Amino acid sequence: MSGPQLPQQVTPFQLPCPTGATRLFAVIGYPVAQVQAPALMNRLFVDRRVDAVLVPIEAAPADFPVMIEGLKRIANLDGILVTIPHKFAACDHADHLGEAARLTGSANALRREADGTWAADNFDGVGFVRGLVGAGHNPRGKTVSLVGAGGAGTSIAPALLTHGACLLVLSDVSEKRANQLAARLEAKWPGRVRVASSPAAAESDMLINATPVGLHEDDPLPFDLGAARADAVVADIIMKPAETRLLKAAVARGLRVHPGIHMLSEQIELYRQFFRIP
Amino acid sequence: MSGPQLPQQVTPFQLPCPTGATRLFAVIGYPVAQVQAPALMNRLFVDRRVDAVLVPIEAAPADFPVMIEGLKRIANLDGILVTIPHKFAACDHADHLGEAARLTGSANALRREADGTWAADNFDGVGFVRGLVGAGHNPRGKTVSLVGAGGAGTSIAPALLTHGACLLVLSDVSEKRANQLAARLEAKWPGRVRVASSPAAAESDMLINATPVGLHEDDPLPFDLGAARADAVVADIIMKPAETRLLKAAVARGLRVHPGIHMLSEQIELYRQFFRIP
Structure with a gap:
């Protein structure tokens, strides 16, 4: 997306009625009504x-904990996607963790292995960065303000640094949480992480909302756009509503926007490989 | 079905792709590939x-046990169907039992109540008898041989007696199990139940297979049709394959047959009411 433009919607479609032989996948959230994984993953299965x-x-x-241990006993359930607020807890229910899951302490995908154990990994960060790059917003060499050091922020932050962001400015309503994440990142990327009480709008090439603020219609803006530069890109991880208040406000100011659906749609191919779907 | 005729098949169809807001129902079995509930219940949801x-x-x-306790924690899961071999165990996971579930000690449907507790009941028996009556095979005043005193037989036997079968001849590979079921039925319907090592073919108006024998292609016949009367009806509870070896053999002898799908299709309306589907 190279200019102001509002996000795409997922078009409804039909799929074959399940039979007794159909394999199962699940996406777990709380709430769950807003998740887009059913449309994207079922589209993949149909195609x-x-x-x-x-x-x-x-x-x-x-x-x-009781629910996911129950799911793991379902013999025809092959994989589980996990979203807010369960990504940290999900790690406790896996037998093996991939690198991003180990680094972030959180997982958004679990698969059953041939031996019956469960492997987990986290594709949020790499999915988000792939989405940015695909839309022409490469973070390499850029200053990025990231708001939210929870599940999503924890995944996105190391992926941005891995992909060459030169400075990451972290903020969170919990300063402690922001400091903890910053300390872990500093150990690997010294001098490239800063904690602030609000985004460094005037310096930032990119401003990212990685909080759930915006899921509900009457939510406030997750951060103020007043000081944003005219060439800044404003990104949101929220997928529903597709047009969050933050993105609408950014479009109204003539800023470029990057909607949440990209993080998920870029992950579909990663999930496909992880779940070994042909 | 008034004359020799082979069973109907469920036609495949499409349904709208689930979204995050879709409510869930499940059918649990082991194995489960043969179950027909997905086609019938999803047809109901679409219609x-x-x-x-x-x-x-x-x-x-x-x-x-771990699996079903996990399912019960899923907030958007409203109901569970249970099939072989879990119908007896299902009762242990319900807070309230309907009359047929109490009488048979087994359940094939559980629903979440408004207060979060779970109610269970068993519709196999009444569904099976409704199917017989609907097909013109009313058991009232008839002698019926019932083979299998497991989950299905335990449900069908009292429903046949309630509906006026004058004599029920029970057999099972486990004579102990047949005797136990007979003793419970005798207490309520004295003089109308007999246990035998094989069906009383020469006396029976109706011969019913309520065992899983026939699920697999290379299964033997669940009982011998050699002595069956020419006016006998041969019924099977197996739904897949729709044309079991038993039913094929009965058709070949010119006997009237009654396929397993009726027991389920007659239950769909009972499930609809139980699950309070509009």
């Missing part, structure tokens, strides 16, 4: 003629 | 424009 269906699962944090 | 999907779940008996 590739795989007899599988991905369904949404809503589970409160207190119910998550 | 009634209910945003819900029913998916198959395979779980081994050792995994069933």
Whole structure:
């Protein structure tokens, strides 16, 4: 996306009715009504003629441990996607962690291995950066303000640094959480991470919302756009609504925007490989 | 079905791709590939424009308790169907039992109540008898041989007696199991139940297979048709294959047959009411 433009919508479609032989995948969240994974993953299954269906699962944090251990006993369930707020907890239920899951302490995908154990990894960060690059917003050599040091921010931050962002300015409502993430990143990328109480708008080539603020219609803006540079890119990780208040405000100011759906749509190919879908 | 005729097949169809807001239902079995509930229940959801999907779940008996307790924590899962071999175990995971579930000690449907507890009932028996009556094979005043005193037989036997079968001849590979079921039925319907090592073919108006024998292509016949009367009806509870070896053999002898799909298709309306689907 090279200029102001509002985000794409996923078009509804039909899929073959499941039979008793259909393989299962699930996406777990709380809430879950806003997730876009069912449309994207089921589209993949239809296109590739795989007899599988991905369904949404809503589970409160207190119910998550019993619920996911139950899912792991389902013999025809091959994979699980995990979204807010369960990505950290998901790691506790995997037997093997991929590199991004180890680095972030969080997972957004689990798969059953041939021996019955479960492997987990986290594709949020690499998916998000692939989305930026694909849309012409390469973070290499750029100053990036990242708001939110929770599940998504924790994944996106190291991916931005890996991909060459020269300075990352982290902020979070919990300063402690921002400092903890910054300390871990500093150990690997010294001098390239700073914590601030709000985005460094005047310096930033890119301003990213990695908080859930914007999921609800009456949410405030996650950060102020007043000082943003005219050439800044404003990105949101929220997928529903596709047009968040933040993105609308950015478009109104003539800024370039990058909607949340890219992070997920770029991950579909990564999920496909991870789940070994033909 | 009034004369020799082979069973109907469920026609494949499409349904809208689930979204994050879709409600879930499940059918649990082991194996599960043969179940027909996904086609029938999803047809119901499509016809009634209910945003819900029913998916198959395979779980081994050792995994069933952890698996079903996990399912019960899924906030957007409204109902569970249970099939072989989990119908007895299912009762242990419900807070309230309907009359047929209490009488048979087994359940094939569980629903979440408004207060978060789970209610269970068993519609196999009444579904099977409704199917017989609908096909013109009313068991009232008839002698019926029922082979299999497991989950299905335990449900079908009291429904046949409730509906006026005058004599029920029970057989099972486990004579102990047949005797136990007979003793419970005798307490309520004295003089109308007999246990035998094989069906009383020469006396029976109706011969029913309520065992899993016939699920696999190389299974033997569940009982011998040699002594069956020319006016006998031969019924099978197996749904897949739709044309079991038993039914083919009965058709070959010119006997009337009654395929397994009726027991399920007659239950769809009962499930609809139980699950409070509009």
